[in-house]
Amino acid sequence: MKNFFDNSLIMKVILITAIIYLPGTTISESKYTQSLFTPVNTLSDSNKTKFPEHYFRFPLKPGVDLNVLTHIVSLDNVENGFVYAFANEEQWIQINKLRLEIEELAHPSSLYDHEMRSTHTIMDWDSYPTYAAYRNMMWQFASSYPDICRLDTIGYSVQNRLILVLKISDNVSENEDEPEFFYTSSMHGDETVGYILLLRLADYLLSQYGQNTTEGMRATRIINELEIWVNPLANPDGTYRLGGDTTVNNATRFNANNKDLNRNFPDRISDTNNVLTGREAETQAMMRFASKRNISMSANFHGGTRVVNYPWDNGAPSGQYSACPDDAWFIESSLSYSLTNPDLMSGSFINGITNGCEWYAVFGGRQDWIYRWHGGRETTIELWDVKNPPGSVLPQRWTNNKESLLAYMEQTLKGIRGIVTDAVTSQPVRAKIFIRNFSGSYVNTDSFTGDYHCLVLPGTYGVIFTAPGYVSDTVNNVTVEDSIAIRLNHVMNRIPTNITSAEAGMPEDLRLAQNYPNPFNPTTIISYQLSMINYVSLNVYDALGKEVEALVNEKQNPGTYQIEFDGSGLPGGVYFYRLTAGELTETKSMMLLK
Numbered sequence: 001m002k003n004f005f006d007n008s009l010i011m012k013v014i015l016i017t018a019i020i021y022l023p024g025t026t027i028s029e030s031k032y033t034q035s036l037f038t039p040v041n042t043l044s045d046s047n048k049t050k051f052p053e054h055y056f057r058f059p060l061k062p063g064v065d066l067n068v069l070t071h072i073v074s075l076d077n078v079e080n081g082f083v084y085a086f087a088n089e090e091q092w093i094q095i096n097k098l099r100l101e102i103e104e105l106a107h108p109s110s111l112y113d114h115e116m117r118s119t120h121t122i123m124d125w126d127s128y129p130t131y132a133a134y135r136n137m138m139w140q141f142a143s144s145y146p147d148i149c150r151l152d153t154i155g156y157s158v159q160n161r162l163i164l165v166l167k168i169s170d171n172v173s174e175n176e177d178e179p180e181f182f183y184t185s186s187m188h189g190d191e192t193v194g195y196i197l198l199l200r201l202a203d204y205l206l207s208q209y210g211q212n213t214t215e216g217m218r219a220t221r222i223i224n225e226l227e228i229w230v231n232p233l234a235n236p237d238g239t240y241r242l243g244g245d246t247t248v249n250n251a252t253r254f255n256a257n258n259k260d261l262n263r264n265f266p267d268r269i270s271d272t273n274n275v276l277t278g279r280e281a282e283t284q285a286m287m288r289f290a291s292k293r294n295i296s297m298s299a300n301f302h303g304g305t306r307v308v309n310y311p312w313d314n315g316a317p318s319g320q321y322s323a324c325p326d327d328a329w330f331i332e333s334s335l336s337y338s339l340t341n342p343d344l345m346s347g348s349f350i351n352g353i354t355n356g357c358e359w360y361a362v363f364g365g366r367q368d369w370i371y372r373w374h375g376g377r378e379t380t381i382e383l384w385d386v387k388n389p390p391g392s393v394l395p396q397r398w399t400n401n402k403e404s405l406l407a408y409m410e411q412t413l414k415g416i417r418g419i420v421t422d423a424v425t426s427q428p429v430r431a432k433i434f435i436r437n438f439s440g441s442y443v444n445t446d447s448f449t450g451d452y453h454c455l456v457l458p459g460t461y462g463v464i465f466t467a468p469g470y471v472s473d474t475v476n477n478v479t480v481e482d483s484i485a486i487r488l489n490h491v492m493n494r495i496p497t498n499i500t501s502a503e504a505g506m507p508e509d510l511r512l513a514q515n516y517p518n519p520f521n522p523t524t525i526i527s528y529q530l531s532m533i534n535y536v537s538l539n540v541y542d543a544l545g546k547e548v549e550a551l552v553n554e555k556q557n558p559g560t561y562q563i564e565f566d567g568s569g570l571p572g573g574v575y576f577y578r579l580t581a582g583e584l585t586e587t588k589s590m591m592l593l594k
């Protein structure tokens, strides 16, 4: 194992915690509950006035309408007859106007004095890094494994902290024909288990790469066949909110503007304008990142309970199931995370999974936004009952989640995949791919490589390819098995160009005239004018966009040119001729009469 962490002497302080009964939950592993070290409410007492957000619960009684309340406060959990929620000051005033029997609770991140490390070593992964140590660790990953790891930024937080992301893949600096997978954690800054798990996952994958063991070969395959993005900390201001950069004690759910980032995205029902304007810095950064990438599958880690939550998060009354078009796929893939996971399987949800809306309705959440606007398959995974637990529980969380983390990534290698190219240029086409009878479900091709990854369960499908300016096609009887994805490359043909609009925007240095005569049989003259030296090509295509003749393909001087086109041997009908000079291009149509 390639281990870049130094072995500097760090006293392993045993973090001692009391047996704490959190509202509605208990820390169920008694081996982590030890004798009292710090009075449990010390932090809470000394910092109560500092907290810019309120944590509270109220009984879920008849007349308590979560469809309304979800728009007023940030609902966090519905369990054992109680609704748990967070509110900033403004929301707190609003919610207190309603008669809800509100009981304010100690903030979940005020319960422990966390063991922190200021070096980039994590040793036994049973502590949290300071913010500087975190940044250093991310940098170390990239510098220690430059061939398979690159450090990138998603953007900046409100307080100008970096939102870092690692790309892990073979040929890491290239865009390859590989599905992109994204793990991101702690957009709720006080939900910190996923933060450490993702750092450890990165360390695990990178150090296992190329090892000639069963584990090593699995990690190698995942790195070779996927483009993995890992963002351990999506809301750094929240995580280090009240501790400066030095501690995760008193971390907050919200960002520095006291906004819940997982209620801040465009929403297919309540906020349908998919624009950056008016959103938090962290949300804007994430929206830009998602737009630049073509993420096939992702998971967004949280804490507070134990469950994989899948779309939709709304669309039915809160508490009722709201199935998305890929409901069956989401159930199966969510189970691929939960079924081998002792934490999730021992939580309060059947098989450790839930439909989002059936649990409680959320508007402006990330997973629905990704699915609706990017065709990506995202889930929200709640890892552990305690949002911001002592570091001593983290090693067991890794043990219990490791198989899930790997198996979940491997799901992106199933289904249907391929490359979509232009029939004439062979260039990638920015296409949208639908599965027939799955209304509302789609995936995009990657604009750099043209690859797409359509995640579907085993079965036989009709696959529909569409792209602006191209003829749509359906490929029937595509059979998918429960193994690696079936490959279905596809070539698309341009549809007739609107001549008027093509001419409207043309610069003066390229002039393509209408052919004469037109209609014609069998010959016609195509003329054009060139105002500067350029590489010129003039090609003729049939109505499907298939090239039938290349008339010119050379460097030419400025001047007027006349080229004869002979349609003998071609069937009658509409043809297109396209002139390209450097980056300029113009297309017109002509009619061959027979």
Ligand SMILES: [Zn+2]
Pocket (backbone or CB within 6 Å): 188, 191, 301, 302, 303
């Ligand atoms: Zn959360």
